[in-house]
Amino acid sequence: MSDLRTLHDAFAELERHADAADARTAPAVRPRRAVRLVPVMATVVAVAGLVASAVWLVPADSGMPTAGQPSTASSTTTARTPVPASSDELIARFRVVLGDTATFEVTTKGPFSEVPALSEHNLPPGLASAVPLTVNSNVPTDALISGTLTSAGVTGGFGLMIYSADSEPTQWCSFHREGPGLTPTRPEDCPVSTLPDGSRLATETVRPYPGTVAHMACLKRPDGTTVLLHVSNQEDPSGAAINSPGGRIYSPQSPLTLDQLKAIVTSDKW
């Protein structure tokens, strides 16, 4: 049995995490407003079953597609808009990109029906930077899906989002996240490589809890279009959040490898 002192210690620990999170989102630390989109998306994506932390190692030259993906480096010159206009369009594109690699079932789609995001025009002057979440009105927020993905008989959870922002892909690295019970991660655990076309690719693997694994690949193209993909062996890789295991474990391992994630986000079929 514990006593109330332990409960108070727990509160204090949570407060420390709140302060750390607050410091990370403080205006002085993050001066670019467009970056504020990321926490919004992080929340939604986590809810949708995506947000993952990661501890992993990537060979320095491994940023190019492998694992059977018929893709090459990312393309920024397509006839379509770089960012899908809707979740349905994102689903269609994802299906094309995946080809025979995997099948998927979408359970959650954007836009953010449950998270009434703040925008700069419903905030008073000068406050946008004081309130933690604002959405760049130029950034479509509909291209977001999550659900289950199956490859070679292995099923897991996935989350996919395409958006446009000036934030770095490392925004999604798990060293930005912390919590009791989480394996601490370092920036070097989330390597970023620059591809020949100038795209920046951040990749990571996280094992937030015993028996869970989640891969993350985030590609930011030179035009700012960012493709973010999380694939996990569990229902909700947001087990990265403080002590919130990510739901049911579907399979012993992730349905896709990290190399496959890299191939997908860098595909020229988007």
Add this chain to the structure above:
Amino acid sequence: MEFAEYVARQRPALMRFATVLTCRTWLAEDLVSNVLGRAFERWERISVMAEPNAYVRRMVVNEYLSWRRRLTRTSPRAEVEPVAISDGAHERAERDAMVHRLARLPRKQRAAVVLRYYAGLSDREIATQLGCRESTVRSQIHRALNALRIDLTASAPSFQEIS
């Protein structure tokens, strides 16, 4: 008080409260942001209240309790085994285990415990905030303390309790 001034002063405390309430910083950020966004829209009315912060904090609690679907999707499932946390320091492991147990409490129980032992509210105030009877508050807290494996007679707490 201007809204911007209120945010500058109280947002860190609200973030702490929301994090203790949700056990998730990302959720707390979202929670506080949504609440502040709505508080701004009705700030003329809130700012003249006797205790604007108490009202906003209540908004946080209500917002948290209303996010059924989101929290259902992200709450720990029963089949997920608790994670043993130990870095060698017994106190730290015990504290982290407590955070874990706190995170697994049903929402209303957790809200009642947080309002009672973190915010220091009385049973009556908690009942008002949660929209239930005082007896319900007491039973929620009793069940929560059992789930948290807290023995109130184990030792005298170092903080003052408000009944």
